[in-house]
Amino acid sequence: MAVSPDSIAQLERAITNLADRLQNLEDITAIRHLHHSYGYYSDKCLYPSVVDLFSDSPLASVHFLNGVWHGKTGITRLFVDWFGVLFTGGTNKPTKGLLLDHLMMQDIITISQNESGQRTAKGRFRCFLQGGSHTSIAKENRPKGVQEQFWEGGLYENEYIFEDGKWKILTLGYNMLWQADYEKGWFGGEAMTGVEKCFPEDPLGPDEIVTEGKEVWPETRMLPFHYSHPVTGATVG
Amino acid sequence: MAVSPDSIAQLERAITNLADRLQNLEDITAIRHLHHSYGYYSDKCLYPSVVDLFSDSPLASVHFLNGVWHGKTGITRLFVDWFGVLFTGGTNKPTKGLLLDHLMMQDIITISQNESGQRTAKGRFRCFLQGGSHTSIAKENRPKGVQEQFWEGGLYENEYIFEDGKWKILTLGYNMLWQADYEKGWFGGEAMTGVEKCFPEDPLGPDEIVTEGKEVWPETRMLPFHYSHPVTGATVG
Amino acid sequence: MAVSPDSIAQLERAITNLADRLQNLEDITAIRHLHHSYGYYSDKCLYPSVVDLFSDSPLASVHFLNGVWHGKTGITRLFVDWFGVLFTGGTNKPTKGLLLDHLMMQDIITISQNESGQRTAKGRFRCFLQGGSHTSIAKENRPKGVQEQFWEGGLYENEYIFEDGKWKILTLGYNMLWQADYEKGWFGGEAMTGVEKCFPEDPLGPDEIVTEGKEVWPETRMLPFHYSHPVTGATVG
Numbered sequence: 079m080a081v082s083p084d085s086i087a088q089l090e091r092a093i094t095n096l097a098d099r100l101q102n103l104e105d106i107t108a109i110r111h112l113h114h115s116y117g118y119y120s121d122k123c124l125y126p127s128v129v130d131l132f133s134d135s136p137l138a139s140v141h142f143l144n145g146v147w148h149g150k151t152g153i154t155r156l157f158v159d160w161f162g163v164l165f166t167g168g169t170n171k172p173t174k175g176l177l178l179d180h181l182m183m184q185d186i187i188t189i190s191q192n193e194s195g196q197r198t199a200k201g202r203f204r205c206f207l208q209g210g211s212h213t214s215i216a217k218e219n220r221p222k223g224v225q226e227q228f229w230e231g232g233l234y235e236n237e238y239i240f241e242d243g244k245w246k247i248l249t250l251g252y253n254m255l256w257q258a259d260y261e262k263g264w265f266g267g268e269a270m271t272g273v274e275k276c277f278p279e280d281p282l283g284p285d286e287i288v289t290e291g292k293e294v295w296p297e298t299r300m301l302p303f304h305y306s307h308p309v310t311g312a313t314v315g
Numbered sequence: 316m317a318v319s320p321d322s323i324a325q326l327e328r329a330i331t332n333l334a335d336r337l338q339n340l341e342d343i344t345a346i347r348h349l350h351h352s353y354g355y356y357s358d359k360c361l362y363p364s365v366v367d368l369f370s371d372s373p374l375a376s377v378h379f380l381n382g383v384w385h386g387k388t389g390i391t392r393l394f395v396d397w398f399g400v401l402f403t404g405g406t407n408k409p410t411k412g413l414l415l416d417h418l419m420m421q422d423i424i425t426i427s428q429n430e431s432g433q434r435t436a437k438g439r440f441r442c443f444l445q446g447g448s449h450t451s452i453a454k455e456n457r458p459k460g461v462q463e464q465f466w467e468g469g470l471y472e473n474e475y476i477f478e479d480g481k482w483k484i485l486t487l488g489y490n491m492l493w494q495a496d497y498e499k500g501w502f503g504g505e506a507m508t509g510v511e512k513c514f515p516e517d518p519l520g521p522d523e524i525v526t527e528g529k530e531v532w533p534e535t536r537m538l539p540f541h542y543s544h545p546v547t548g549a550t551v552g
Numbered sequence: 553m554a555v556s557p558d559s560i561a562q563l564e565r566a567i568t569n570l571a572d573r574l575q576n577l578e579d580i581t582a583i584r585h586l587h588h589s590y591g592y593y594s595d596k597c598l599y600p601s602v603v604d605l606f607s608d609s610p611l612a613s614v615h616f617l618n619g620v621w622h623g624k625t626g627i628t629r630l631f632v633d634w635f636g637v638l639f640t641g642g643t644n645k646p647t648k649g650l651l652l653d654h655l656m657m658q659d660i661i662t663i664s665q666n667e668s669g670q671r672t673a674k675g676r677f678r679c680f681l682q683g684g685s686h687t688s689i690a691k692e693n694r695p696k697g698v699q700e701q702f703w704e705g706g707l708y709e710n711e712y713i714f715e716d717g718k719w720k721i722l723t724l725g726y727n728m729l730w731q732a733d734y735e736k737g738w739f740g741g742e743a744m745t746g747v748e749k750c751f752p753e754d755p756l757g758p759d760e761i762v763t764e765g766k767e768v769w770p771e772t773r774m775l776p777f778h779y780s781h782p783v784t785g786a787t788v789g
Contacts, residue, residue: 333567533649
């Protein structure tokens with residue numbers, strides 16, 4: 079019995095289907111690694127390496143507190159000019175006696191593809207952070223305005239884009255939800271307040287200030303989910 | 316040289332093998348997302364959304380403390396009637412000044428398939444929890460019988476079922492292993508004790524009470540593993 | 553139209569490509585499970601099961617503090633002879649009133665294959681640990697030289713090898729970076745110092761002592777990354 083071209087076409091379709099499904103899992107794996115790297119780099123104040131995780135697109139942004147920093151220029155202002163100077167005096171290296179561990183976990187990643195084949199993704203993660211200084215660091219050498227030692231809890235809803243063969247962060251949407259001084263815990267927790275002025279009035283300020291949906295502890299807002307309920311398909315919250 | 320039907324059959328078998336292996340990884344990914352969602356919903360007291368993660372099967376259940384709540388009716392009694400009223404006064408929304416962060420991590424998921432092709436799964440996860448109230452919440456408005464602020468550590472051994480094209484929780488097997496008042500830590504930790512009466516004697520009680528293997532800190536029981544040792548294949552513990 | 557052998561060869565190549573990519577994801581999944589199991593076994597002092605996670609190769613090793621324990625003999629000395637006796641009096645089971653939770657997270661795993669087809673892997677993980685004793689345990693029955701109750705943060709850079717159809721640990725590269733007494737937190741944190749003598753002078757000692765790159769809190773060294781920057785490809789740090 080001869081083999082028909084139809085058999086071949088059917089096999090080709092099966093292979094394409096598998097390749098698409100496999101690509102989806104590879105994309106999820108790559109984005110987990112990207113965000114986990116963001117966490118490891120942030121631990122050690124490697125801010126230029128953090129900035130390099132972002133897309134060069136003018137749509138790239140970071141949401142931190144009530145501000146949005148736009149594009150590589152804004153993102154560099156936040157990480158290198160603000161955090162890098164505050165935490166490392168501009169060296170962008172780990173500083174003796176400064177702990178900033180970013181524990182990243184609980185990923186939920188969803189890949190999309192638009193009509194022109196451009197792949198994008200959304201990801202939710204949790205961060206649990208231990209921060210602060212060691213007693214051996216003189217008070218004047220500790221980061222200004224940062225609690226002596228604190229816990230922090232927050233959630234990310236991020237956006238990613240596949241460009242030039244690599245996944246990059248398009249939007250880092252960090253939502254710090256609570257901070258707690260180590261001595262008092264969250265019973266006595268007072269979280270960092272937002273920024274007041276935009277750039278350039280504040281030379282480190284964001285390009286935009288968001289006035290709603292940025293409340294912190296003891297408020298307990300729900301961060302919207304980028305994905306629907308896994309069983310019912312309903313929008314949650 | 317002509318192509319033989321055997322070549323096609325061989326390719327088909329290779330494709331089926333790949334499809335099965337790929338399905339296994341997709342299932343693991345889906346179950347991670349399901350449990351991570353359980354954690355995110357629990358943070359914010361979205362109890363109806365939690366209940367919706369479960370199968371409608373009469374075999375569905377939740378193990379909490381020394382009790383087992385059976386079926387959607389029992390599961391709703393636990394989450395909505397007990398937790399929802401205790402933590403949110405029945406609103407099933409995040410409550411100002413109440414922290415209940417469920418950090419989910421360390422998944423080990425194993426997929427099975429029975430003879431009729433029904434896919435089921437087991438999953439082990441760890442939970443690390445920060446709970447309690449903010450000082451600004453008047454004492455009479457804090458959840459009754461809940462420590463002011465506390466840490467909690469526990470493990471899950473869960474069962475899942477693939478039904479109607481979706482993974483659902485069949486058994487949520489939570490094992491709270493320790494709790495610690497924030498002030499005293501686990502050195503002084505006293506964990507919540509179990510329930511004493513079943514439903515309907517206790518209108519929020521479980522359908523069943525388990526009397527063995529539910530000890531909590533300072534006891535340090537080992538939760539049996541659903542999977543064998545990854546190298547030796549031996550049963551552990 | 554007849555089907556050509558070329559069509560078949562092309563399909564075979566596509567299938568081989570998919571199989572290789574799928575294998576990569578299966579390997580990552582297996583190594584996550586291996587390390588997560590290491591964490592669960594360590595929680596409960598199941599040290600013989602921990603040792604069984606390692607390769608029998610003479611190249612197998614554990615890096616702990618400033619020491620390296622070589623081969624199954626050295627690894628057994630560290631886990632069974634040292635930890636097993638210190639924490640469990642040689643029973644290698646969970647001990648009443650002793651908490652040792654190893655929270656494992658934030659994996660980044662990279663698979664390699666050498667010319668002879670031998671698969672190896674490297675993996676970075678974070679550990680966050682809660683340790684110590686309960687007040688009900690008499691002082692003389694608590695582990696000697698271990699802080700009463702403490703937090704610990706550390707990173708792993710591990711190596712794995714695929715042998716006899718299973719992934720095994722080749723090198724467990726643990727880097728304890730900080731410890732903090734519960735009362736004082738990391739503001740007052742003093743981390744465990746290294747070992748001073750090798751085996752057999754110290755009957756529990758390592759086979760080798762490493763003198764550089766092992767500083768702990770309040771030092772904040774960066775643990776080199778086994779992988780390059782996910783966007784730029786540059787070596788980080």
